[in-house]
Amino acid sequence: MRIAVTGLGAVSGIGLNVEENIDALRRKRHGMEKPRFFQTNLDVPVSEVKKSNNELKHLLGVEPDKTVSRTALLGMLAAREALSDSQIDAKAMRVGLISSTSVGGMDLSEVFYNDFRTDHSRGRLRMVSQHDCGASTEFVANQLGITGFTTTISTACSSAGNAIMLGARMLKHNMLDAVIVGGTDSLCKFTLNGFNSLMILDKEHCRPFDASRAGLNLGEGAGYIVLQSAETVRRKPYCLLTGYANANDAYHQTGCSPEGNGAFKSMSEAIAMSGVKLEEIDYINVHGTGTPNNDLSEGMALKRIFGDKVPPFSSVKAFIGHTLGASEGIEAVYSALSVSYGFIYPNLNFKSPAPETQLVPETEFSEGHNIRNVLSNAFGFGGNDTTLLFSKFEE
Amino acid sequence: MQPVFIINSSSIASDGTVAGLTMPAVEPDYKEIITDATLRRRMSRFVKMGVACGLECLGQTSDIDAVITATGLGCLSDTEKFIESIVVNNERLLNPTPFIQSTFNTVGGQLALLKGIHSYNVTYVHRGLSFESALIDAALQVADGARNVLVGAIDEITAASADVQRRMGLLKNYPLGEGSQFFMLAAKADAAPAVCDIETHTGLIDSEFVSVIESFIQRNNLRLGDIDCVLSGSSVVEKMFGDKAVDFKKQCGEYQTATAFALWKATQMNCANVLIVNQYQQINQSLILVRR
Numbered sequence: 256m257r258i259a260v261t262g263l264g265a266v267s268g269i270g271l272n273v274e275e276n277i278d279a280l281r282r283k284r285h286g287m288e289k290p291r292f293f294q295t296n297l298d299v300p301v302s303e304v305k306k307s308n309n310e311l312k313h314l315l316g317v318e319p320d321k322t323v324s325r326t327a328l329l330g331m332l333a334a335r336e337a338l339s340d341s342q343i344d345a346k347a348m349r350v351g352l353i354s355s356t357s358v359g360g361m362d363l364s365e366v367f368y369n370d371f372r373t374d375h376s377r378g379r380l381r382m383v384s385q386h387d388c389g390a391s392t393e394f395v396a397n398q399l400g401i402t403g404f405t406t407t408i409s410t411a412c413s414s415a416g417n418a419i420m421l422g423a424r425m426l427k428h429n430m431l432d433a434v435i436v437g438g439t440d441s442l443c444k445f446t447l448n449g450f451n452s453l454m455i456l457d458k459e460h461c462r463p464f465d466a467s468r469a470g471l472n473l474g475e476g477a478g479y480i481v482l483q484s485a486e487t488v489r490r491k492p493y494c495l496l497t498g499y500a501n502a503n504d505a506y507h508q509t510g511c512s513p514e515g516n517g518a519f520k521s522m523s524e525a526i527a528m529s530g531v532k533l534e535e536i537d538y539i540n541v542h543g544t545g546t547p548n549n550d551l552s553e554g555m556a557l558k559r560i561f562g563d564k565v566p567p568f569s570s571v572k573a574f575i576g577h578t579l580g581a582s583e584g585i586e587a588v589y590s591a592l593s594v595s596y597g598f599i600y601p602n603l604n605f606k607s608p609a610p611e612t613q614l615v616p617e618t619e620f621s622e623g624h625n626i627r628n629v630l631s632n633a634f635g636f637g638g639n640d641t642t643l644l645f646s647k648f649e650e
Numbered sequence: 651m652q653p654v655f656i657i658n659s660s661s662i663a664s665d666g667t668v669a670g671l672t673m674p675a676v677e678p679d680y681k682e683i684i685t686d687a688t689l690r691r692r693m694s695r696f697v698k699m700g701v702a703c704g705l706e707c708l709g710q711t712s713d714i715d716a717v718i719t720a721t722g723l724g725c726l727s728d729t730e731k732f733i734e735s736i737v738v739n740n741e742r743l744l745n746p747t748p749f750i751q752s753t754f755n756t757v758g759g760q761l762a763l764l765k766g767i768h769s770y771n772v773t774y775v776h777r778g779l780s781f782e783s784a785l786i787d788a789a790l791q792v793a794d795g796a797r798n799v800l801v802g803a804i805d806e807i808t809a810a811s812a813d814v815q816r817r818m819g820l821l822k823n824y825p826l827g828e829g830s831q832f833f834m835l836a837a838k839a840d841a842a843p844a845v846c847d848i849e850t851h852t853g854l855i856d857s858e859f860v861s862v863i864e865s866f867i868q869r870n871n872l873r874l875g876d877i878d879c880v881l882s883g884s885s886v887v888e889k890m891f892g893d894k895a896v897d898f899k900k901q902c903g904e905y906q907t908a909t910a911f912a913l914w915k916a917t918q919m920n921c922a923n924v925l926i927v928n929q930y931q932q933i934n935q936s937l938i939l940v941r942r
Contacts, residue, residue, distance in 0.1 A: 296742075393852065408773065409775040520768055635755075637762070
C-alpha cells in the first residue's frame with residue numbers, strides 16, 4: 256500500500272497555520288523572543304505561539320470560561336487545519352487520531368499544584384483533570400468529531416514521529432482508512448526548568464550545527480498530517496510516506512552516543528524500507544536541536560551514511576524552537592511541503608562548521624528544486640530515534 | 651488480527667490488601683534484579699517497578715525486536731518532586747534527576763539501555779487505553795515479522811494522586827491501585843495463551859458497550875456461552891455473564907493500566923477462552939480476548 260500525505264496543519268511560534276509558517280521561513284522571520292503569555296523567572300528566549308489562550312479559544316469556537324490546556328488548544332487548531340486540508344469525509348471512513356505530547360496538561364497542573372502542595376484539600380480539580388497526556392488527544396478528537404481509534408504516544412522529543420509511524424502501520428493493516436497523526440506541546444515551567452537544570456538551554460538564540468552552538472531554545476506548537484491509502488485520496492497528495500524507522504541509541508538516558516548509533520540505525524532502516532538510493536535523497540530536515548551533543552551525534556551519523564556526499568540539510572529549530580512532542584509533527588508538515596514544492600529551509604545563525612564533522616547546512620530559503628525524497632529526523636530522551644522518509648507522489 | 655502468543659510474563663502487583671484509599675503493590679527485593687546500586691538509588695519506585703518487572707520478563711531472551719510500554723500517569727513521584735523543587739527554589743539551581751526520570755518513556759529507555767536493545771521502542775500514554783494501545787502495537791509488530799516483542803505497563807500510587815483521585819470521585823468503586831506487568835510476545839508457541847483480539851472505545855454508554863461486547867464475541871466466531879471466564883472491570887458484565895465474571899479490580903485496585911494485571915491473570919488460568927472487559931471510569935472501554 257502506498258501511504259499518501261493529503262492534509263497538513265501546523266501552529267508554531269512563527270505562524271498559526273501552514274501558510275503563515277512557510278511565509279515566515281521564506282522571510283527568515285524566527286519566533287524567538289522573551290515569553291509574552293507564559294510566566295517564568297528564567298531569562299531565556301522561547302518560541303511562543305503569539306496568541307493567548309482566550310484568543311486561541313476564540314479561533315476554535317471554545318467557550319472562554321471552559322478550562323482547556325494550552326496543549327489541547329494548540330493541537331485542536333493544527334489538527335483541524337490538517338483534516339480540512341485533506342478533504343476526507345470523516346463520516347464515511349474509519350478515521351483515527353494518533354497524537355503525541357510530552358507535557359499534556361502540565362500548564363494547568365502547575366497552577367493547581369501551587370494551591371495543592373501545602374494542603375491537599377485545596378486546588379481546583381478542573382485544573383488537574385487534564386494532567387494526563389490522553390486528555391489533550393480526547394479534546395482534539397472531540398473537536399474534530401473523530402470516533403475511530405484514538406491513542407497517545409509519549410517518547411519525549413521523538414513522539415510525533417512515532418505517532419506518524421503507527422498511523423502508517425495501522426493503514427497497512429487495514430485497521431483504518433485514514434488517520435490524523437502528529438503531536439502537540441505547550442510551553443510550561445516543568446520542561447523549561449527541566450532543560451535548564453540539564454544545562455542544555457542556550458541563553459542566546461540557538462545555533463544548530465554551528466561550531467559555537469551552546470544549547471537549544473524551547474518552543475511550543477502542534478503539527479499534524481493526514482495519511483491515507485493513495486487509492487482513496489480526494490485531492491492530489493503532497494507526497495508519499497515511503498519509509499520510517501524507530502531505533503534506540505541505548506547509550507544514555509538523556510544523551511546521544513558520540514558516533515550516533517541510534518540515528519545511524521533509524522536513518523539507515525528508513526532508507527532501506529523505502530528502497531530509494533542515497534543519491535535520490537535531495538534534502539534532510541535534521542533534528543538539529545543546537546545542543547553540542549545532538550548535533551555532533553546526528554552529524555556523525557549523517558557522515559557514516561552519506562560519506563562526503565551529505566545532501567542539502569538544515570534545522571528549523573532556530574525558527575520554532577524545540578517543540579518536543581510536537582516537533583516531528585510540525586517538521587513533517589515542512590518536509591511534506593519540501594517534497595511537494597521543492598522548498599529548502601534556511602538554518603539560521605550558522606557561521607562556521609563543527610570541527611568534527613565540517614558539515615555546512617543550507618542557510619537560505621530556496622524553492623523550485625526537484626526534491627524526490629526528504630529524510631526527517633526526531634531524537635529524544637530514552638535513546639529514542641525516529642526517522643521518516645517522504646517521497647514524491649506520482650500518479 | 652493474527653493471534654500473538656504470550657511466551658513469558660511477569661508481574662508486580664497488590665496481594666489484595668487494602669491500605670486506606672489504596673492497594674499498594676507488593677514489591678520484590680530490587681537488589682536482586684537491578685544489581686547496579688548507583689543506578690537503583692537514582693530510580694523512583696515507578697522506574698524500579700517497571701524496570702525490575704521488564705527485566706524479569708526478558709530473562710535470558712535475546713533478539714528483542716521491540717520494547718513497548720504503557721502508563722496512564724507516568725512517573726508521578728518524580729513529576730511531583732520536580733514541580734515542588736520549581737516552586738520551592740523559585741526556578742533556580744534545580745537537581746535534574748527527577749526531571750530526567752519523569753519522562754513517560756523512562757522505563758522503556760532504561761530497559762533498552764540496560765540490555766543494549768537497539769530496536770523499536772515506544773510508550774503509550776492514553777488514559778484507560780494505554781496498555782491496550784501498546785498491545786495493539788505489539789501485535790502489529792509480531793504480524794510484521796518481529797520475533798520477540800516485550801510489552802508492559804506501569805503505574806504508581808502517590809499520596810497526592812490518591813488525594814486528587816478521591817476528591818474527583820474516581821475511587822468510589824475501588825481503592826487506587828498500582829503495579830507493573832510485562833509480557834513477551836511471539837508469533838508462535840506451543841501450549842501458550844494467545845491474545846486473539848483487542849478493541850478500544852471511548853465514551854460508550856452501557857447499552858452501547860453491551861452490543862460492542864456481543865459483536866466482538868461474534869466476530870471471533872464464538873458464542874456468549876463459549877467464554878469460560880470474564881475478567882471484568884466493568885459493571886455491565888455481571889448482567890451478561892453472571893458468575894463467570896470475576897472482578898479483577900478487587901485484586902489490583904483501579905488505575906489506568908489495570909488491564910495489564912488482568913492479562914497477567916489470564917495467563918495464569920487454564921481456560922480455553924478468557925475475555926477481559928474493562929471500563930476505566932466512564933471514559934474508556936476495552937476488550938481483550940485470550941485463548942488457549
